Amino acid sequence: MTYAALTGWGMYVPERVLSNADLERIVDTSDEWIVQRTGIRERRIAGPGETSATMGVRAARQALDRAGVDPRDIDILVVATSTPDQLMPSAACVVQTELGAVRAGPMDVNAACSGFAYGLAVGTQFVRSGTSKTVLVIGTDTLSRFLNYQDRGTCILFGDGAGAVVLQATDEPTGVLSIDLGAIPNTGEMLEIPGGGSAHPASPETLDQKLHYMTMQGREVFKHAVRAMGESTLKVIADAGLTPDQVSLLIPHQANIRIIDAMAKRLELPMHQVFVNIDRYGNTSAASIPIAMCEAQEAGLLKRGDHLAITAFGGGLTWGSALIRWSV
Numbered sequence: 001m002t003y004a005a006l007t008g009w010g011m012y013v014p015e016r017v018l019s020n021a022d023l024e025r026i027v028d029t030s031d032e033w034i035v036q037r038t039g040i041r042e043r044r045i046a047g048p049g050e051t052s053a054t055m056g057v058r059a060a061r062q063a064l065d066r067a068g069v070d071p072r073d074i075d076i077l078v079v080a081t082s083t084p085d086q087l088m089p090s091a092a093c094v095v096q097t098e099l100g101a102v103r104a105g106p107m108d109v110n111a112a113c114s115g116f117a118y119g120l121a122v123g124t125q126f127v128r129s130g131t132s133k134t135v136l137v138i139g140t141d142t143l144s145r146f147l148n149y150q151d152r153g154t155c156i157l158f159g160d161g162a163g164a165v166v167l168q169a170t171d172e173p174t175g176v177l178s179i180d181l182g183a184i185p186n187t188g189e190m191l192e193i194p195g196g197g198s199a200h201p202a203s204p205e206t207l208d209q210k211l212h213y214m215t216m217q218g219r220e221v222f223k224h225a226v227r228a229m230g231e232s233t234l235k236v237i238a239d240a241g242l243t244p245d246q247v248s249l250l251i252p253h254q255a256n257i258r259i260i261d262a263m264a265k266r267l268e269l270p271m272h273q274v275f276v277n278i279d280r281y282g283n284t285s286a287a288s289i290p291i292a293m294c295e296a297q298e299a300g301l302l303k304r305g306d307h308l309a310i311t312a313f314g315g316g317l318t319w320g321s322a323l324i325r326w327s328v
């Protein structure tokens with residue numbers, strides 16, 4: 001059997017901090033409301049010239065360095081993003097050029113905030129099937145460029161960033177042990193960026209109607225997120241032949257502290273076994289889990305052999321979870 005060891009990890013967040021106090025000056029909101037209802041205190045915003053691809057490259061370089069992998073040895077390069085630099089070419093093609101990953105097959109995967117779980121699933125399959133030896137998976141999003149800073153229901157939630165992991169073939173039973181992916185039919189309109197695609201190509205009308213901005217039915221998304229992430233996490237734990245008490249760390253997508261608290265209760269995990277950094281970055285979409293993985297490793301919360309559960313939920317409405325045995 002071939003497994004996909006997770007041998008490198010890296011992250012990048014832009015320098016510019018947008019605090020709740022800053023947002024108080026832009027929309028009708030308050031630090032108190034944002035902290036109580038979401039757990040977010042500040043988020044990072046991409047600077048001029050920064051894009052999903054440029055941030056992804058920064059995270060990828062760190063991950064490749066850690067793994068000791070030369071970009072020329074990457075076979076497959078997966079970029080999970082719903083905010084590519086442009087519709088064509090893919091963000092992965094831009095990253096490939098910047099990194100010098102000349103042999104890599106580049107592809108984007110779009111599952112919105114669940115994207116990293118999907119990218120990890122795709123990358124793992126390439127390695128486990130014997131097709132590829134080395135895969136780079138990046139989760140990166142620049143949602144600040146698609147937010148309406150007059151809509152307090154969305155603009156307070158999201159930040160920009162990128163995270164990356166390197167997967168390498170091994171005989172040792174490690175890396176992703178189980179995966180669960182899915183989506184709830186007929187919920188696309190609950191969280192969407194309607195304009196700019198083939199349904200509503202960019203035009204003066206789509207601009208007037210603000211179709212290039214994200215819209216969300218927050219309360220509905222919240223309810224679906226709690227249920228889907230809870231069920232999906234329990235499924236990947238069981239599919240890996242484990243029980244929740246054998247999971248040493250849960251990394252949930254960082255969308256709302258109240259969703260994270262509900263997850264912890266559902267799995268009966270004490271909060272010190274649930275990773276939280278939403279206070280500093282907000283919801284970074286496809287980047288949230290790989291960024292959290294890096295910070296959890298840095299904080300000494302992930303040791304070789306530990307069982308880590310990741311779970312995410314986002315536009316679609318999609319969900320994606322995985323049970324991972326930490327490889328290094």
Ligand SMILES: CC(C)(COP(=O)(O)OP(=O)(O)OC[C@H]1O[C@@H](n2cnc3c(N)ncnc32)[C@H](O)[C@@H]1OP(=O)(O)O)[C@@H](O)C(=O)NCCC(=O)NCCS
Pocket residue numbers: 028029030033034037038113152153156216217218219220221222225255256283313314315
């Ligand atoms: C968006 C979210 C934080 C809103 O919190 P909520 O508790 O559901 O709040 P509601 O939308 O019910 O709004 C409650 C009140 O707060 C108000 N409100 C909304 N945003 C506000 C803000 N930024 N500041 C102050 N008040 C705000 C609403 O207008 C509403 O006022 P009303 O009662 O007078 O009508 C929450 O629904 C959420 O996190 N949803 C999931 C989002 C998510 O995970 N999305 C991405 C998935 S990856």
